[in-house]
Amino acid sequence: MNASPVVLEVTAAGLTSETPSPAAGTSTCRCCGASLTETFADLGMTPLANSYVDPPRASEMEPFYPLHALVCSDCRLVQLAEFESPQTIFSNYLYFSSFSDAWLGHAAEYAARMIERFGLGAETPVVEVASNDGYLLQHFAKRGIPVLGVDPAANVARAAIARGIPTDIAFFGARTAHRLRETHPAPMLMAANNVLAHVPDLHDFVEGFRVLLAPGGVVTFEFPHLLRLMERNQFDTIYHEHFSYLSLFVVERIFGQHGLLVFDVEELPTHGGSLRVFVRHAEDAAKAETPAVERVRAAERDAGLDGMDAYRRFAARPVETKRALLDFLIGAQRAGQKVVGYGAPAKGNTLLNYCGVGKELLPFTVDRNTHKQGLLLPGTRIPIRAPEAILEEKPDYVLILPWNLRDEVAAQMSCIRAWGGRFVVPIPTVEVF
CATH class of the missing domain: 3.40.50.720 (NAD(P)-binding Rossmann-like Domain)
Incomplete structure (x- = not known):
């Protein structure tokens, strides 16, 4: 049997690290390692959703991959197999956040609220993972707060750098976090908007936040809420660059394995219904869990996300x-x-x-x-x-x-x-x- 392929981590200095990647088409859960046998949604064979075609190449073949979302019967993570590496998908990315007025407004509001809530200033650095074209960090930088973006897509990172947002061109994970910890002050706030679903190695990615986040610091993750996807039939948000489809039930399990705890959560209208979770180091007892966390847990339990029947029923919705x-x-x-x-x-x-x-x-x-x-x-x-x-x-x-x-x-x-x-x-x- 062939060994697992090696993924090269691309940084501003070139190819600097190697991490093992699961074999393409793996049938084991990326959260708990259990075998995957239960279908969530089978959408047939499709190309990569962001692999736009230049007209001179219109007559050329393009690869199609199974778009078959499975749900783990042990931990309930909904997921796709990794048929193409993140390097292929994200290294030259055509999504620029600044083209959406609504998303720009969302970013400005987030920055203002985080600055006020956590008392951010010149001595409290902010790092954003998957920082895209600097659409979010610009609002912190304008207030004199030190910022650093991390993004693997060189083309969008260059747009951020051009607007004065320092950006490290890299895939984020434990190794990148250790490197940044040696060269940059530890951030008091880390933001990761709509990226948690995009990483095939969830554990390495989450470990990076544990490594880089300053003691007493906070990470906020935003991601489309699986509960809303199921309630509102949002099956079209399933595509190959989204490796995972997340509930609070699942992310709390993943974070907990890396010494990180959710202490607050907000429900957002973005992307058809998202969660923003506030995460701290487990030993940071100063940040008590808010009632909002249990409210979302209860909503997921009421919808049956801790069982299997709700996932099995969803498969018929795309056909309709x-x-x-x-x-x-x-x-x-x-x-x-x-x-x-x-x-x-x-x-x-x-x-x-x-x-x-x-x-x-x-x-x-x-x-x-x-x-x-x-x-x-x-x-x-x-x-x-x-x-x-x-x-x-x-x-x-x-x-x-x-x-x-x-x-x-x-x-x-x-x-x-x-x-x-x-x-x-x-x-x-x-x-x-």
């Missing part, structure tokens, strides 16, 4: 949405009506590939991200154009693929009402408004 979306698109086409897309998010690529929607039903989509404009969606090869294309084509319907931003998109594109255009969202059910 697939039928409804195809009924709508085919019906509109037969009625002589044009439907185009808005947005080119990863979730949209999961949806379109699973439902088998191509250019014959959705001739193009648009996106404000100039880095995506002119490219083709993976798998479906649907062209991505600038938002102005909607004004030129005057479609009858605009299908909002980033449905979590429906209000923002509807406000930005309200001009379609002038010719009688209407919006459509596919999740939790197909809705025209």
Whole structure:
């Protein structure tokens, strides 16, 4: 049998470390090591959701991988096998946080609240893991607070550096944390927004926070809440760069194995319903657990997340949405009506590939991200154009693929009402408004 492949950790100085990676397609739980046998959602074969295609390469083959989410019958972690390495997925990343007005507002509010709650200032450094283009850390830096970003995607890290946010280009884990501890002051606040689900080696990643966080410091993690995914049929948030789908039930178990404890939690509307958990060193008794933690635990128990039946029932939900979306698109086409897309998010690529929607039903989509404009969606090869294309084509319907931003998109594109255009969202059910 071949040995496990080696993952090279990329840093600003080059290839500096090696960590073992689970074999591709592994069928053991990345949290507890148990065998995986229970299906959560089987979405067929799809390409990597962020592997956008340059038009000159449109006729070339692209790899498709099983998009089959499993749930561990021992610890209840919902997860995908690792078919492609994080290096392939994230080293040149086309998601830039600064293109979403709503997300920028979310970041500014977070920074203001953390500064006030924890009394942050010039002597209390802040580190963000998966810092992207500096969209969040800029708000701390403007207040004179020392900041450091850590992100493996060199292209987005360069954008952060250009706006004055120092960024270490690296995959975060225990080894990176030890290196940073030797060269930077230990942070009193660490932020990790929408990254915990993106790492195949959860234990190495979480250990990095234990190593780097200063005594008395706080880490905040934000991640889409599995409970909301299940309640609201958000199956399109399943794609290969999301290795795990997280509940408080599971993350408390993982953190606890690394001497970290959740002492507070907030429920957020972002990404269709997220959790922000506040984490401390286990020995930091000064931060008592708030009642909010038990409220979320109770909600998960009431929904059956500590058993298996709720997970087994979810498997039928994507099939219902697939039928409804195809009924709508085919019906509109037969009625002589044009439907185009808005947005080119990863979730949209999961949806379109699973439902088998191509250019014959959705001739193009648009996106404000100039880095995506002119490219083709993976798998479906649907062209991505600038938002102005909607004004030129005057479609009858605009299908909002980033449905979590429906209000923002509807406000930005309200001009379609002038010719009688209407919006459509596919999740939790197909809705025209």
